[in-house]
Amino acid sequence: MSKAQISAFNHHKYRPFPPVNLPQRQWPNRQIQQAPRWCSVDLRDGNQALINPLSIAQKLDFFRLLVAIGFKEIEIGFPSASQTDFDFARLLIEQNLIPDDVTVSILTPARPALIERSFAALQGARRALVHLYNSTSKLQRERVFNLDKASITALAVTGAEAIRTCALAQPETVWQFEYSPESFNATELDYALEICQAVCSIWQPSAECPVIINLPATVEMATPNVYADQIEWFSRHIQPREAVILSIHPHNDRGCAVAAAELAMLAGAQRVEGTLLGNGERTGNLDIAVMAMNLYSQGIDPELDFSDMTNIARQVSQFNQISVHPRHPYIGDLVFTAFSGSHQDAIKKCLAASQPEEAWQVAYLPIDPNDVGRNYQEVIRVNSQSGKAGSAYLIEQALGLHLPRWLQVDFSQIVQQESERQGCEISAQALVALFRRRYLEPAAYRLVSFEVASPYQVSAQLHSAAGEVHLTGQGNGVLAAFTNALSHHLGKAIEISDYHEHALAQGSDAQAACYIRLHCAGVTQIGMACHNDIVSASLAAVLNSFN
Numbered sequence: 001m002s003k004a005q006i007s008a009f010n011h012h013k014y015r016p017f018p019p020v021n022l023p024q025r026q027w028p029n030r031q032i033q034q035a036p037r038w039c040s041v042d043l044r045d046g047n048q049a050l051i052n053p054l055s056i057a058q059k060l061d062f063f064r065l066l067v068a069i070g071f072k073e074i075e076i077g078f079p080s081a082s083q084t085d086f087d088f089a090r091l092l093i094e095q096n097l098i099p100d101d102v103t104v105s106i107l108t109p110a111r112p113a114l115i116e117r118s119f120a121a122l123q124g125a126r127r128a129l130v131h132l133y134n135s136t137s138k139l140q141r142e143r144v145f146n147l148d149k150a151s152i153t154a155l156a157v158t159g160a161e162a163i164r165t166c167a168l169a170q171p172e173t174v175w176q177f178e179y180s181p182e183s184f185n186a187t188e189l190d191y192a193l194e195i196c197q198a199v200c201s202i203w204q205p206s207a208e209c210p211v212i213i214n215l216p217a218t219v220e221m222a223t224p225n226v227y228a229d230q231i232e233w234f235s236r237h238i239q240p241r242e243a244v245i246l247s248i249h250p251h252n253d254r255g256c257a258v259a260a261a262e263l264a265m266l267a268g269a270q271r272v273e274g275t276l277l278g279n280g281e282r283t284g285n286l287d288i289a290v291m292a293m294n295l296y297s298q299g300i301d302p303e304l305d306f307s308d309m310t311n312i313a314r315q316v317s318q319f320n321q322i323s324v325h326p327r328h329p330y331i332g333d334l335v336f337t338a339f340s341g342s343h344q345d346a347i348k349k350c351l352a353a354s355q356p357e358e359a360w361q362v363a364y365l366p367i368d369p370n371d372v373g374r375n376y377q378e379v380i381r382v383n384s385q386s387g388k389a390g391s392a393y394l395i396e397q398a399l400g401l402h403l404p405r406w407l408q409v410d411f412s413q414i415v416q417q418e419s420e421r422q423g424c425e426i427s428a429q430a431l432v433a434l435f436r437r438r439y440l441e442p443a444a445y446r447l448v449s450f451e452v453a454s455p456y457q458v459s460a461q462l463h464s465a466a467g468e469v470h471l472t473g474q475g476n477g478v479l480a481a482f483t484n485a486l487s488h489h490l491g492k493a494i495e496i497s498d499y500h501e502h503a504l505a506q507g508s509d510a511q512a513a514c515y516i517r518l519h520c521a522g523v524t525q526i527g528m529a530c531h532n533d534i535v536s537a538s539l540a541a542v543l544n545s546f547n
């Protein structure tokens, strides 16, 4: 016996999902052009998967959040199953809390008593959507319901009839109907079509009054292309096509729900059901926030507003009592952050080259973090995997300094040693402190005052731990005269090899930043200083290099 056969970890237990025979499939050559009709099922599918289902107050807050984001269809619960869901529907209706442009929906099984109770929950609604489901896959027919296809179809038809009857009895409401052959993706396509046609024959939809046929991947079982094939096949066959809004409801068991939804849209899906952050049964529902942001990143208006993503994620996470993964696309704490040197370098260069009117083109940042309320501060964080660009970026952000390349290289080595010594990330604050200590703060000598007599004779007053020092020297420039004086005082040769300066801000009283690399008795030293006066800045930079 092989190891695989005796272990519990045995792939022979499973069978591959069969492909769909779909000659000349069209979806691979299409592009998504616009947002689908979104339906949030947070308050139903999301809620039924929670350890502690939502209270009425939480549902109301969640509902308000969904409305604020821009959802026009919201499945508010399963009122025939729970008193909370029933009371929540009553609250929304009786207190007139449903905006005119929002349609609420409820889910009901194909059981007449539960359908009647669902309609009671919706009594008096201006407009409402009733969503009927029953499971249709071979597995469910044979092992859960113990019914043949005809009986499963009869169950759906009975449910559809009960819904029609109840709707006729409540004419004050504008009704819409939705039918889900639950476990559609595991159902033989011809049978899924047959049962949906049977339901349509009861509801008699038209182009003006269409029915929603929702095709769930109740448990995701195959690669997303298979789901797309199933949707395209169904879209080609359902009649009359114009009387049907084709909806999808992907779950995420294989981690592909967003991909499956996107391909399904290419295949003809017009409406998408899902939840925020992908909460839902098992691995969850399709994450609408991610799918909407995917559209957004392609220049398509998602028709949902995620500009305040951090706040949305915080609220959803609180309602669901589920924390957000730091790498959750578009949302997690780390998704706009680069630690690695080459990524930081590319981001820094692309951000610097960005023009206000051009399309977003920043390597390693698929969208502008600002769009979802994030800032550039978090884009670059420094640890031992980082390079010179990352540290230089943070120093530039914090102090407005444009470090010359040779200083970046020098500082990066210091940062590298420090982060390896500490074995962790160096915060921006700590990085700035390290920079100041190393280059910007006088240690041995501090410039107190100086005078220049032309041609280039400098006398300077320095402060040192050992007391006041007076220097005089000559040279072919002020800086040369000063370094000659210092060299004489120290008894060591000083040679300046690099000099760089720039203004810190616009205006006549702007400070100048001055950077100096020098060699003193064969040792390379780097210092910098900022001052209103460029000469003062350069002399102080020389002294700061003796650090």
Ligand SMILES: CC(=O)SCCNC(=O)CCNC(=O)[C@H](O)C(C)(C)COP(=O)(O)OP(=O)(O)OC[C@H]1O[C@@H](n2cnc3c(N)ncnc32)[C@H](O)[C@@H]1OP(=O)(O)O
Binding pocket: 045, 048, 078, 080, 081, 082, 108, 109, 110, 111, 133, 134, 135, 144, 145, 155, 182, 218, 281
């Ligand atoms: C894929 C989905 O997300 S579907 C939605 C699932 N959501 C929920 O189940 C949450 C709310 N559900 C509940 O509170 C309960 O299951 C209720 C109130 C609906 C039903 O409770 P109970 O009557 O105690 O039945 P229970 O849940 O144990 O079993 C379901 C029964 O309904 C039948 N059933 C299941 N789904 C359906 C359906 N869509 N239509 C008709 N009958 C159904 C089952 O065959 C089973 O019948 P049986 O009692 O004759 O064996």
Ligand SMILES: CC(C)C(=O)C(=O)O
Binding pocket: 045, 107, 133, 180, 182, 183, 214, 216, 217, 218, 219, 249, 251
């Ligand atoms: C009720 C249906 C739409 C469902 O939630 C599913 O199949 O996952």
Ligand SMILES: [Mg+2]
Binding pocket: 045, 216, 218, 249, 251, 280, 281, 285
């Ligand atoms: Mg579901």
